[in-house]
Structures are given as structure tokens and as C-alpha cells.
Amino acid sequence: xxxxxxxxxxxxxxxxxxxxxxxxxxxxxxxxxxxxxxxxxxxxxxxxxxxxxxxxxxxxxxxxxxxxxxxxxxxxxxxxxxxxxxxxxxxxxxxxxxxxxxxxxxxxxxxxxxxxxxxxxxxxxxxxxxxxxxxxxxxxxxxxxxxxxxxxxxxxxxxxxxxxxxxxxxxxxxxxxxxxxxxxxxxxxxxxxxxxxxxxxx
Amino acid sequence: xxxxxxxxxxxxxxxxxxxxxxxxxxxxxxxxxxxxxxxxxxxxxxxxxxxxxxxxxxxxxxxxxxxxxxxxxxxxxxxxxxxxxxxxxxxxxxxxxxxxxxxxxxxxxxxxxxxxxxxxxxxxxxxxxxxxxxxxxxxxxxxxxxxxxxxxxxxxxxxxxxxxxxxxxxxxxxxxxxxxxxxxxxxxxxxxxxxxxxxxxxxxxxxxxxxxxxxxxxxxxxxxxxxxxxxxxxxxxxxxxxxxxxxxxxxxxxxxxxxxxxxxxxxxxxxxxxxxxxxxxxxxxxxxxxxxxxxxxxxxxxxxxxxxxxxxxxxxxxxxxxxxxxxxxxxxxxxxxxxxxxxxxxxxxxxxxxxxxxxxxxxxxxxxxxxxxxxxxxxxxxxxxxxxxxxxxxxxxxxxx
Numbered sequence: 001x002x003x004x005x006x007x008x009x010x011x012x013x014x015x016x017x018x019x020x021x022x023x024x025x026x027x028x029x030x031x032x033x034x035x036x037x038x039x040x041x042x043x044x045x046x047x048x049x050x051x052x053x054x055x056x057x058x059x060x061x062x063x064x065x066x067x068x069x070x071x072x073x074x075x076x077x078x079x080x081x082x083x084x085x086x087x088x089x090x091x092x093x094x095x096x097x098x099x100x101x102x103x104x105x106x107x108x109x110x111x112x113x114x115x116x117x118x119x120x121x122x123x124x125x126x127x128x129x130x131x132x133x134x135x136x137x138x139x140x141x142x143x144x145x146x147x148x149x150x151x152x153x154x155x156x157x158x159x160x161x162x163x164x165x166x167x168x169x170x171x172x173x174x175x176x177x178x179x180x181x182x183x184x185x186x187x188x189x190x191x192x193x194x195x196x197x198x199x200x201x202x
Numbered sequence: 203x204x205x206x207x208x209x210x211x212x213x214x215x216x217x218x219x220x221x222x223x224x225x226x227x228x229x230x231x232x233x234x235x236x237x238x239x240x241x242x243x244x245x246x247x248x249x250x251x252x253x254x255x256x257x258x259x260x261x262x263x264x265x266x267x268x269x270x271x272x273x274x275x276x277x278x279x280x281x282x283x284x285x286x287x288x289x290x291x292x293x294x295x296x297x298x299x300x301x302x303x304x305x306x307x308x309x310x311x312x313x314x315x316x317x318x319x320x321x322x323x324x325x326x327x328x329x330x331x332x333x334x335x336x337x338x339x340x341x342x343x344x345x346x347x348x349x350x351x352x353x354x355x356x357x358x359x360x361x362x363x364x365x366x367x368x369x370x371x372x373x374x375x376x377x378x379x380x381x382x383x384x385x386x387x388x389x390x391x392x393x394x395x396x397x398x399x400x401x402x403x404x405x406x407x408x409x410x411x412x413x414x415x416x417x418x419x420x421x422x423x424x425x426x427x428x429x430x431x432x433x434x435x436x437x438x439x440x441x442x443x444x445x446x447x448x449x450x451x452x453x454x455x456x457x458x459x460x461x462x463x464x465x466x467x468x469x470x471x472x473x474x475x476x477x478x479x480x481x482x483x484x485x486x487x488x489x490x491x492x493x494x495x496x497x498x499x500x501x502x503x504x505x506x507x508x509x510x511x512x513x514x515x516x517x518x519x520x521x522x523x524x525x526x527x528x529x530x531x532x533x534x535x536x537x538x539x540x541x542x543x544x545x546x547x548x549x550x551x552x553x554x555x556x557x558x559x560x561x562x563x564x565x566x567x568x569x570x571x572x573x574x575x576x577x578x579x580x581x582x583x584x585x586x587x588x589x590x591x592x593x594x595x596x597x598x599x600x601x602x603x
């Protein structure tokens with residue numbers, strides 16, 4: 001199995017993970033991040049994926065993956081089972097994002113979370129001037145079939161971390177081309193299309 | 203290595219009174235006499251020894267002894283995994299998986315399958331004789347899944363195999379896989395329990411009890427001493443098999459295979475002959491089973507499955523059975539298996555997660571019921587091959603040239 005180039009946001013997450021550690025990727029999809037972590041960083045990486053088809057594809061590629069979902073199945077794991085628990089582009093689709101985050105930081109020493117920013121200027125324009133629910137490249141769904149039931153902005157997420165007493169170790173904001181941009185918080189919340197946070201219990 | 207897996211002659215007191223099927227089996231497989239100096243301490247408290255272990259191997263153990271794969275067989279199967287059966291003449295029960303170019307290729311792995319303790323294909327069971335030279339029959343100690351695994355571990359010690367690259371098995375074989383991982387974690391690099399559970403359910407115990415009662419209700423059973431009376435409890439064993447066979451299939455599979463089709467007739471017979479094809483099929487399954495399986499052995503092995511409850515052996519918490527396990531697990535279940543449904547496998551996965559174990563779990567879409575694990579299921583083969591490949595890479599096993 002050889003891991004080739006992976007999506008830019010996944011690459012950013014992979015870069016945050018130290019080699020030879022233990023990681024759990026919740027919502028691992030086709031396993032491309034897992035494969036990268038295993039092959040290039042010698043990480044003991046496990047995955048959880050909602051779709052059984054996705055799980056089977058991952059296992060067929062030699063990855064350790066089970067069927068499960070963030071809301072229900074994180075609570076099985078013991079405290080500090082992993083160095084990192086990763087949740088990429090999935091937080092907004094969970095039933096209880098706050099509880100999921102709490103579980104991630106219980107099971108993992110650190111949590112890495114990426115999500116689309118609902119305060120991105122394109123989203124704002126769509127709603128303010130279009131008067132319709134926003135559809136953008138990172139939010140491609142119709143209002144009636146979207147899995148995203150708990151969307152938030154970058155500032156909302158920072159607020160939740162503050163409320164939960166969670167330390168933000170790193171925050172990377174990505175523009176429309178998934179390129180990291182360095183901006184003051186107010187502008188980041190307007191110009192960032194998605195964000196990647198690395199969190200630690202305080 | 204060849205010397206260690208040589209075939210010693212079939213002679214001595216432990217080989218007295220062999221049944222025909224046992225003699226045929228032993229002539230075609232390997233065997234060892236174990237427990238001469240250190241008897242096997244069984245869960246029931248009895249010390250058993252010496253005892254016979256009949257097994258078969260495929261492939262060659264590599265110089266660093268890292269490529270051994272143990273296949274654990276199910277209730278009524280045996281060590282003849284990938285070759286013509288010496289008693290039935292049928293092809294090996296897992297030839298879809300084991301053989302040249304298959305997922306478990308003897309060119310790459312040293313594959314071992316051991317007839318379970320209590321079995322009737324050469325390993326000591328109720329057919330054997332006690333130290334006084336009398337047939338054990340129902341005086342044979344009740345054995346457990348853990349006892350079966352102890353006997354297997356003793357054979358590996360005898361063969362000088364320190365640990366296993368993989369332990370794999372379905373149904374009761376899956377129970378043995380779980381027991382192996384729980385009781386010998388350092389000897390199990392990877393474990394593949396298929397279509398099984400960490401404890402036998404009330405419904406499954408109930409079906410087994412129907413089978414046992416059918417055997418014991420047969421007047422030819424004679425309190426288990428049928429061989430002394432030169433009888434065979436064929437009717438009872440056959441009914442036991444018919445009941446069990448239904449549980450191995452799914453409603454869809456039965457419907458597809460037989461529906462309400464009639465057997466060799468155009469109209470209902472208004473009697474109790476096998477009007478329906480499904481009846482005829484079950485009768486055939488029952489009657490051929492009698493030719494290859496021993497009734498008392500059926501009692502003992504079903505009992506071993508009934509007694510299996512891995513959590514209760516670990517303080518009532520299944521996760522404790524796997525605490526700190528270094529083993530890589532891959533579980534399989536089948537959507538239409540109602541004997542060992544997916545939720546049973548999921549419970550094991552939950553426990554393994556609670557132990558932070560390395561675990562994969564594949565549910566295979568199939569309408570073939572519990573039997574699916576023995577059949578051609580490409581999705582299972584594909585995912586299992588991937589799992590083994592990943593595990594082999596971590597283990598440092600080389601690819602087949």
C-alpha cells in the first residue's frame with residue numbers, strides 16, 4: 001500500500017501529528033489520512049467510519065477501521081487511549097458536538113478538529129443578499145438534505161472551547177483554495193472557509 | 203522441523219478401540235500424544251492425560267517461525283481444511299480460503315488445523331478409552347472452549363512454535379480465536395473471529411438442547427454406551443443435525459433454494475413422506491451426518507459452546523479479557539446470520555475498544571445466513587486479504603516471491 005498526495009486539509013492535520021504516536025480518526029472516510037499516518041509517520045492509527053462500505057474499503061487496504069459514529073461510539077474507549085483523536089469535517093454533522101468534543105479530549109490527549117466556517121463571506125452574502133440557505137464548495141448541500149445539523153463559525157468554535165475550558169494549541173485558517181492564511185481573528189472569521197484546530201485539555 | 207511434524211505410528215494403548223472414521227482420519231493426518239508428563243488440567247477440575255491430538259498442516263514453517271496460522275474449526279468440522287475428506291470424500295471445508303493462490307496460501311503461511319478436544323476425528327474425546335482401557339463415553343470429562351485451546355497450545359509447544367501470526371476461525375472456531383487472544387495474548391499476533399460471539403446466547407443453547415435431547419431420546423443411544431451395544435443412535439443424531447442445519451441458513455436462502463417446491467411429485471401426498479424439497483434436503487443432511495460424526499462427541503462439543511462466556515471468566519466485564527492486548531483483531535459478521543448476528547460481533551468490538559485494542563470490523567452483506575462464512579464471499583476474502591497484508595507488513599513477513 002502506498003499513500004499518495006492527500007487533500008490539503010488532511011495534510012495539515014497529518015503535519016500536526018507527531019511520528020510513532022497513537023491516533024484515532026473519527027469519520028475516516030476512504031482512509032487516506034490513516035494510510036498517510038501509517039506509512040509516512042509510523043503512527044498506530046485506527047479509524048471509525050459511519051458507512052460499512054467505507055469501512056470495508058479501508059480494511060481491504062490493510063487499515064484498522066470499525067463501523068461507528070462519533071456520537072455513540074467514542075464513549076467505549078478508555079481515558080487517554082490515544083495521543084490524538086481526529087475529527088475532520090464531521091463535527092457539524094454530529095448530534096451533540098459539545099459532548100463529542102468532550103469525549104475526544106477524554107479519549108485522546110489532544111483533539112484535532114476541522115470544520116467549515118459558517119461565517120465565511122460567501123456564506124454571509126448568500127444569506128444576506130440571496131435570502132437563501134447558503135450553498136458553497138465546502139457546504140454543497142440543499143437545506144433539506146444536508147447532514148450538517150450543527151454548523152458554526154470559527155468564532156463560535158473558539159467560544160465553545162472557552163466555555164469548555166479547552167486550550168487551543170494551534171488554529172489554522174484556510175482560504176477558498178485550502179491554503180493557510182494568517183489573519184487577525186476578526187478577519188479570519190470572515191475570510192476563512194475552513195479551520196483546523198488542535199486542542200488540549202487544560 | 204520435518205521431524206517434529208512427522209507421523210508417528212498409530213499404535214499403543216491410546217489407539218485401542220478407534221472408531222472407523224477416526225482410524226481413517228489418523229491415517230491421513232498428523233498426530234501427537236501429549237500430556238504424558240504433564241496432564242491437561244481441565245476447567246471441570248479433571249486432569250486428562252495422556253491424550254491424542256490429531257491435526258493437519260499445509261505449507262512450511264519459516265526459519266524464524268513467524269508464519270504459523272492456526273485455523274480453529276467449527277462444531278462439526280475438522281482438521282481436513284483443504285483436501286479431500288478421508289471419510290466423506292468431499293473437498294476440504296475451507297478450500298475457498300486455503301490453498302495455492304488463495305487468501306491463506308501455503309506458499310506463504312504454515313497453516314495448522316487441530317481437531318478439537320472432545321472431537322471424533324482423531325483427537326481424544328468420548329470415543330476414546332480411559333486409562334483402564336474402558337470406553338469413556340459419557341464418563342469423559344465435560345470440556346470447554348478454553349480446554350480445547352489449552353490442548354492446541356500444548357501441541358504448539360510440542361511442535362516448538364512460539365507464537366502464531368494469525369488465529370482464525372468461524373462460529374465455534376471464532377470462540378476459540380477469542381479464547382486464544384484472551385488467554386494467550388502474547389502468542390497471538392493477529393486474530394480473526396468470524397460469525398461468532400463472546401458468549402453463547404439463550405436461543406443458541408436452546409437449539410443445542412433440542413439436538414441433545416433428540417440424541418438421548420433415541421433408544422439406540424443406550425445412555426451413551428451405544429458402541430458397547432453395537433448400535434448407533436442414528437435417528438437422534440440425524441434430527442439433531444436437521445435442527446442445527448436450519449439455524450445455519452437464512453429464511454431467504456431456504457426460500458431461494460427450495461421455496462415450497464415438491465420433491466419428486468406433482469401434488470401433495472397427503473401423508474408424511476418428504477413432500478417438500480426442503481424436507482428431503484434436511485433428511486439427507488441428517489442421514490449423511492451420521493456417517494461422519496459421533497453422537498456423544500456432538501453432546502460434548504455443543505456443551506462446550508453452551509458453556510462459553512468469555513466475560514464471566516473475566517469478572518463479568520468482557521473488556522477485561524482483552525486488557526492490554528497486543529493482538530490485531532479483525533472481526534467479521536454476515537447480515538443474514540441470525541445464529542450469531544452482527545450485534546454479537548459488535549459487542550466484542552465495543553469491548554475491544556474499551557481495551558483500546560487494534561480492531562477492524564467488517565459486516566458482510568450476504569443472504570446466506572450463518573453458513574456464509576464457509577462459502578464463496580468475495581467481500582470477506584478481499585477484506586481479510588487486506589487485513590492479513592497489513593498485519594504481515596507489521597510482522598515483517600515477506601511476500602510470496
